[in-house]
Amino acid sequence: MANLTPHKPSLWHRHAIFEKNSIILIIGILVAISIGGLVEVLPLFYLKSTIETVEGVRPYSPLELAGRNIYVREGCYNCHSQMVRPLRDEVERYGHYSLAAESMYDHPFQWGSKRTGPDIARVGGKYSDDWHRDHLRNPRSVVPASIMPGYPWLEQTPLNIAHIGEDMAVLSVEGVPYSQEMIASAVSDAKTQGSADDGSTASFLKRYPKAITRDLGGNGGKLTEADALIAYLQLLGTQVDFKLYDDKANIR
Amino acid sequence: MTNQTETNVDPRKIVGTTGHDWDGIEELNTPLPRWWLWTFYLTIIWALGYWVVYPAIPLATSFTKGVFGWTSREQVVKDLEGLKNLRGPMTAKIETVSLQDIEKTPELLSFARAQGAAAFAVNCSPCHGAGAQGFKGYPNLNDDDWLWGGSLDAIHTTLQNGIRWDANKDTRTSMMPAFGKEGLLKPNEISAAADYVRSLSGLPTEKDADLKLGQKLFTENCAACHGENGEGNQDVGAPKLNDKVWLYGPEKATIIERITLGGGGQMPAWSQRLDSPTIKSLAVYVHTLGGGQ
The missing domain is CATH 1.10.760.10 (Cytochrome c-like domain)
Known part of the structure; x- marks a missing residue:
């Protein structure tokens, strides 16, 4: 890459903000993982097909x-x-x-x-x-x-x-x-x-x-x-x- | 180290720096290798393809099913059907041919033994041992000493209905009384009976053993099931006591424990877990281990 200028004002290079501020990086990681987690977990609670309809399953004695x-x-x-x-x-x-x-x-x-x-x-x-x-x-x-x-x-x-x-x-x-x-x-x-x-x-x-x-x-x-x-x-x-x-x- | 001058070339002339300066230390802004970047981009494209092909994205009341409608549960049903078709002709024969005829037909026998061996390893070996050698309280299946009968049909019935397995109404049942625990016999009487039981198979008895009393007690309490001379009775699963094969052990202490506690071992009714060709194969496998009658 012939990128010799570090301050090129394109969106592609804004990730430098995350790389240079640890708090912003941590918040960014939390947001990214939360979205991933929520998308994977939440639907299991509201989708009716998650739990099959079966007979016989009762709570533990x-x-x-x-x-x-x-x-x-x-x-x-x-x-x-x-x-x-x-x-x-x-x-x-x-x-x-x-x-x-x-x-x-x-x-x-x-x-x-x-x-x-x-x-x-x-x-x-x-x-x-x-x-x-x-x-x-x-x-x-x-x-x-x-x-x-x-x-x-x-x-x-x-x-x-x-x-x-x-x-x-x-x-x-x-x-x-x-x-x-x-x-x-x-x-x-x-x-x-x-x-x-x-x-x-x-x-x-x-x-x-x-x-x-x-x-x-x-x-x-x-x-x-x-x-x-x-x-x-x-x-x-x-x-x-x-x-x-x-x-x-x-x-x- | 052979060429000092070459390694000391200032690389900033090639890639530039990040612009930071920590006490004179600068950081090179080296780009990621091309091959790495392109692999990374490819994985993103691959993931997009995965979203399209397989069930992936949750929606309000359902989820995207993927262009082929593939599901793991459908796949396993297909796989199992494939297995059934593969074994189909042989399984059908095993199902219809009698146990005796399976043993007489080499082709069926080898199939039944292979299927039986696999099912035995998964289901039976935890109690009867990998080589069917048995453990204390769990019978050896290689010898010709059978509790409930060693014929093909008897083994098959035992496999299907189990032993003292309450969940199956046709299960084999019998219960030796807890002579000691329930106070049916006094400790000195149990000791005498234990000595007499040892004498039945020619094992040495204790010097002060009251074999007369032991014999009397045996006739009154034990002979009904175990036979007058300890020959056993397969109708009620009463072990033979006049041979050298022991289910729990020949030591006097062990015999006293069995007379005191009574009861007997349990075996699951496999008709509730395994299909009928597998049970027939198992019967053939166990019958051909060496002790079949």
């Missing part, structure tokens, strides 16, 4: 939510994604690709972007509770080649569900349809789900259809953190009945 909190606390998302992408090999391995509707009550979502371990968006119902217990205690006892750390303390730590109702109240502010009744009965619902039929199972299932209820801990309803996590894992990817789901209607 208190016990599942407690398990989800443990999932987040232990950083499981660092190695496990919860997002089966619409690619042939993924669908062949994991099952139907994930729908936005399946994580519409997740705040924040657990899609993840890194798979050191396998995707677990559809792990629910794939293994027995006992397998999960063995695997959480020491993954190598069932998968010798696994590099996942063991989480033996989960089955030794009693589950603290005293505040799970408050978690649900916060989520209801974020748009998860928890009713006052659900929030009020959160603690007893968690106990009901984690034990064999104790008389209130029917009313629990009315609030949380198709939830698994069984004596998870195997010790008379004394719930541990592992029980909550297993209740959460056994739910993952099982809520939408893909035999009824219309792929073609939701292509976009």
